[in-house]
Every structure is written in C-alpha cells, then in structure tokens.
Amino acid sequence: MNYWKAVFAIAKKDVISELRNREIISSVLLFAVLTLIIFHFAFTADQKTILSLAPGMLWVAFAFSGVLSINRAFISEKEDNCMEGLLASPVSRDAIFLGKAIGSIVFMLIIEIVVFPVFTLLYNVSVINPIVILVTLLATIGFVSIGILFSALAVNTRAREMVLPILFLPTVVPLIIAAVSATSVILDGGKFSDITQYMLIIVAFDIIFVTVPFILFRYIVEE
Amino acid sequence: MRRRTLIAFGISAVMIIVALVMVFIVCPTEATMGNIQRIFYFHVPVAWNAFFSFFVTFVFGIVYLKTRNPKYDFIAESSAKIGLVFATLILLTGMIWAKPIWGVWWTWDARLTSSLVMWLIYLAYFIIRSYISEEEKKYRFGSIIGIVGFIDIPIVALSIQLAPTTHPKAMIFNDGLHGTMLLTLLLSIAAMFAVYFLFMFLYYDLRTDEYEIARMKKRLLKEND
Numbered sequence: 001m002n003y004w005k006a007v008f009a010i011a012k013k014d015v016i017s018e019l020r021n022r023e024i025i026s027s028v029l030l031f032a033v034l035t036l037i038i039f040h041f042a043f044t045a046d047q048k049t050i051l052s053l054a055p056g057m058l059w060v061a062f063a064f065s066g067v068l069s070i071n072r073a074f075i076s077e078k079e080d081n082c083m084e085g086l087l088a089s090p091v092s093r094d095a096i097f098l099g100k101a102i103g104s105i106v107f108m109l110i111i112e113i114v115v116f117p118v119f120t121l122l123y124n125v126s127v128i129n130p131i132v133i134l135v136t137l138l139a140t141i142g143f144v145s146i147g148i149l150f151s152a153l154a155v156n157t158r159a160r161e162m163v164l165p166i167l168f169l170p171t172v173v174p175l176i177i178a179a180v181s182a183t184s185v186i187l188d189g190g191k192f193s194d195i196t197q198y199m200l201i202i203v204a205f206d207i208i209f210v211t212v213p214f215i216l217f218r219y220i221v222e223e
Numbered sequence: 224m225r226r227r228t229l230i231a232f233g234i235s236a237v238m239i240i241v242a243l244v245m246v247f248i249v250c251p252t253e254a255t256m257g258n259i260q261r262i263f264y265f266h267v268p269v270a271w272n273a274f275f276s277f278f279v280t281f282v283f284g285i286v287y288l289k290t291r292n293p294k295y296d297f298i299a300e301s302s303a304k305i306g307l308v309f310a311t312l313i314l315l316t317g318m319i320w321a322k323p324i325w326g327v328w329w330t331w332d333a334r335l336t337s338s339l340v341m342w343l344i345y346l347a348y349f350i351i352r353s354y355i356s357e358e359e360k361k362y363r364f365g366s367i368i369g370i371v372g373f374i375d376i377p378i379v380a381l382s383i384q385l386a387p388t389t390h391p392k393a394m395i396f397n398d399g400l401h402g403t404m405l406l407t408l409l410l411s412i413a414a415m416f417a418v419y420f421l422f423m424f425l426y427y428d429l430r431t432d433e434y435e436i437a438r439m440k441k442r443l444l445k446e447n448d
Contacts, residue, residue: 006352146371153364157354166350167368170343171375174382181385212374214369219288 006091010099015106017076020022024072024107029054032065032115036122050123055183058127059176061115062136062143067165069107070147072153072198073100083221093218101148101213108140123219131186135202136194143172149213152220228424235417242414245407253404259323264407268310268415270338274376276306276320276419277345281373284366293434296362299369301426303348305419310342333383340379345373358437 018024039057043049078085086096116133120126147168154163182198246264253260283299317335318328331333348368355361 140377149367153351153367155363156360157351158288158356159351159354163351163354167344167347170340170347171371172374173340174378177382177385197385205378208374208378212371218369218398219363219367220365 001094002194004094006095007098007102010086010091010096011102011106014100014103018103018107023076024069024217026119027067028069028107028111029070031116031119032061032111035061035064036115036119040122041126042214046075047125048132051125051187052184054119054123054125054127055180058119058136059180061119062140062170063169063176064110064113065111066108066143068125068146068167069111069150070104070144070168071154071161071164073078073148073151075160078155087221093221094214095223096221097148097152097214097217099153102209105140109137109142112136112140125208127183127187129186131192131195132183133187135182135199137177138199138202138206139175142202142209145206145213146171146209149217149220150182156220175205178205225239225424225428228318228428231417231421235414235421238410240415242407243413245403245410250403250407251401259320262316262320264411266313266320268410268412271311271412272307272415272419273313273341274304275416276302276309277341277369277376280306280369284369287362287366293358293423294431295366297427297434298423299428300352300365301423301430303345303365303369304426305422306351307342307345308422310338311421313338314342330428333380336383336439337380338378340377340383344368344375348357348372363409371393373445 036057039053039060043053045053071109071170074083077086085095116128122129132138150171152162154167157163176203178198182195182202185195185198236295238428242264244263247250250261250264252258278300283295283302287293287295287299314335317338320336321327321330348365351368352361355364
C-alpha cells in the first residue's frame with residue numbers, strides 16, 4: 001500500500017470510529033466548555049481584564065482538553081488488542097504515528113472550532129481573528145505530535161492516563177508561551193509583524209517535534 | 224568499592240577542599256552584593272553539571288536504542304539522577320541567592336522558569352520509569368524521555384527568553400569577572416565535575432550489581448524448578 005494512503009487510512013479509521021461512538025469528542029468538548037465556565041467563577045473580572053486573560057484561558061482550555069483527548073488515542077487501540085492488529089498490518093511504524101497524529105489533530109481542531117465561538121459568546125470578547133486562528137492551527141500541530149508520542153508511551157505503563165500530563169505539560173511549555181504571547185499581542189491590536197518571533201518558536205517547535213516523534217515512535221511500539 | 228570510585232573520591236575530596244579555600248579565603252568579597260555572592264561559585268558549577276548530566280543521558284539514550292545493551296541505560300539513568308539532584312540544587316541555591324538580592328525567593332524570570340521546567344521534565348522521567356515493571360521497556364522508554372527532554376530544554380529557554388529578564392546574562396568570558404574570581408569559578412566547576420564522576424561511578428556500579436543479582440536470582444529459580 002502506498003505510504004500516504006496508509007497514513008490517511010489510519011486517520012480515517014480513527015475519525016470514523018469516533019463518529020460512531022463519540023467517545024472522545026462529546027466528553028472532551030463538554031470538558032473544554034466547563035473549563036471556560038469555571039474560569040468565570042475563578043476570576044470574575046471586567047471586560048478589559050478578560051481581554052488580557054483571554055489568551056491564557058483559551059490555552060488552558062486547549063491544553064487540558066488536549067491531554068484528555070490525546071490520552072484516548074491509544075487507550076482505544078489497547079482494548080480488544082487493536083494495537084496488535086495495527087502493528088501486524090503491512091504499514092511502517094512511522095505511518096501509524098502520522099495517521100494517529102492526523103486523527104488527533106482533527107479532534108483537536110473540532111475542540112478549537114467549538115471553544116472559540118463559545119468563549120466569544122460567554123465573555124463577550126471576540127477572540128475570532130484570522131491571525132489568532134493561524135497561531136492556534138500552527139501550535140496544534142506540534143502540540144498533538146509530541147502528545148501522540150507520549151500517549152503511546154503512557155498507555156504502555158502501569159499508570160496509563162496519569163503519565164501523559166506530567167510528561168506532556170512541561171514539554172509543551174514553549175508552545176504555550178509562544179501561542180499565548182502571540183495571541184495577546186494580536187488581541188491588543190498588534191500586527192502580524194509584531195509576532196514573528198513567537199511564530200518562529202511555534203514553527204521550530206512543530207518541525208522538531210514532528211520529526212523527533214516520527215523517528216522515536218517505532219521504539220515505543222516494538223513488542 | 225571499585226578502584227576508580229576510590230580514585231574519583233580522592234580527586235573530588237582534594238578539589239572540593241581547594242575550591243572551598245578559594246571561595247571563602249582567597250577570593251575577594253564582591254563589591255555590591257557582599258558575601259552572599261560567594262554562592263555563585265556553587266550555583267554556576269551546579270548548573271553546568273546539570274546540563275552536562277542531561278546531555279550524557281541524551282547521548283546514552285540514543286546509544287541504548289541503537290545497541291540495546293542495558294549498561295548504556297544504566298549510564299543514562301545514573302546521569303539523569305545526578306542531573307536531577309544538581310537541578311534541584313540550582314533551584315535551591317538560586318532561591319537562597321535571590322532572596323537577599325532581589326527581595327523574593329522566586330520570580331518568574333527566564334532562567335528560573337526554564338530551570339524549573341527542566342527539573343519537572345526529569346522528575347517526570349523518574350516517576351514514569353517507576354510505573355514500568357518490565358526492565359527492557361523501562362530502559363527503552365527512559366531513553367526516549369531522555370532524548371525528547373534534552374531536545375526540549377533549548378526551546379524552553381529560547382521561548383522564555385522572549386520575556387524580559389532580571390537574571391544576569393552569562394558574563395564569565397566577556398571580561399566581566401575579576402581574575403581571582405574567574406580562577407575560583409573554574410576550580411569550582413572542575414571540583415563539581417569530579418563529584419559528578421564520583422556519583423556516576425557509585426550509582427552505575429550499584430545499578431550493574433542490582434542487574435547481576437536479579438539475573439542470578441532468576442537463574443537459580445529456574446535451576447530449582
């Protein structure tokens with residue numbers, strides 16, 4: 001089978017099975033919206049404060065719901081020995097990695113598509129801006145890619161879903177800093193040229209943390 | 224105790240005494256900060272050593288994945304353990320130094336934050352290793368975390384540096400340091416490296432012995448069956 005065909009077949013499989021049982025999306029979406037609601041009780045603030053807190057609130061919602069969603073990526077494969085089937089199929093290990101990553105990126109994008117308007121609606125602060133969306137999209141790639149590597153690792157340990165956040169959250173600190181800072185600058189009325197240094201960090205993170213997991217993934221799923 | 228450990232112990236003991244004499248007796252008191260500045264000769268060597276330790280973990284992680292010889296993971300793990308101790312000391316000595324000079328124990332400054340993130344990653348390294356029962360998997364996953372963690376450190380440092388900082392920039396080699404102070408610092412770094420190798424030998428030998436004992440036990444159990 002053609003390499004990319006295999007990659008997209010795996011991604012498609014994840015999306016279809018998700019559409020059938022809605023295991024991840026429904027609960028993770030609810031969790032993301034709940035996070036936004038909890039923020040209201042955590043800091044009751046005026047419009048101006050909310051505007052300055054918005055980038056952080058968005059990324060806390062993305063990071064925590066991302067952990068939940070990425071954690072599920074391999075737990076479903078562990079059930080009924082699906083992982084063995086996947087490994088026995090005639091596709092390379094890195095194609096499995098790319099397929100799983102693309103599937104999880106789709107889920108992450110769905111979360112983001114819902115969180116943006118809900119945030120705007122609840123807090124009456126518009127965060128929907130083409131540059132903010134571009135920043136979020138770019139940051140999502142590296143975020144999910146490294147997450148998938150750690151998720152495959154986590155599911156093979158005794159503690160399972162406990163493992164992902166303690167490893168994943170410190171690792172994605174650069175991405176969160178860059179994405180939050182870039183979003184702040186743009187919401188403050190800055191232009192694209194004001195955030196180039198943050199964009200460079202995000203792109204560098206994406207390149208490094210797509211390549212490294214791509215190489216290392218085969219060492220996690222080798223049994 | 225093996226011979227190389229005794230030699231490393233001797234060398235580090237002598238070097239530490241020399242470094243202590245330099246730090247507390249020979250070296251002049253710094254003009255603005257006074258005596259508290261002497262913690263510098265501990266803080267900086269410890270930081271260099273932590274980076275060095277994690278670098279060793281990174282290199283031997285790759286070597287382990289390529290060769291699958293457990294002894295390379297023992298080196299990587301021992302180094303990470305020493306690195307974590309050193310990284311803890313960076314944070315502690317940094318706080319002790321920050322309190323009288325900046326007036327606070329902690330500030331979300333670039334260097335402090337990136338040291339904290341580094342510390343958290345290697346703390347996770349050990350917590351996750353403890354969650355894996357199969358030896359071979361423990362080595363394999365440890366290597367992967369050691370590789371990813373080390374690659375992440377410069378990106379963390381770079382991203383955080385975009386924010387304003389109060390931590391002094393490295394000024395050791397741009398003439399910023401008095402001659403005696405530079406000599407003291409270099410001696411302290413050398414002493415800390417000797418300590419690194421002492422710990423490395425101790426812990427590595429411990430891990431290999433543990434491994435051998437486990438293997439012997441398994442063999443005996445099989446023979447008795």
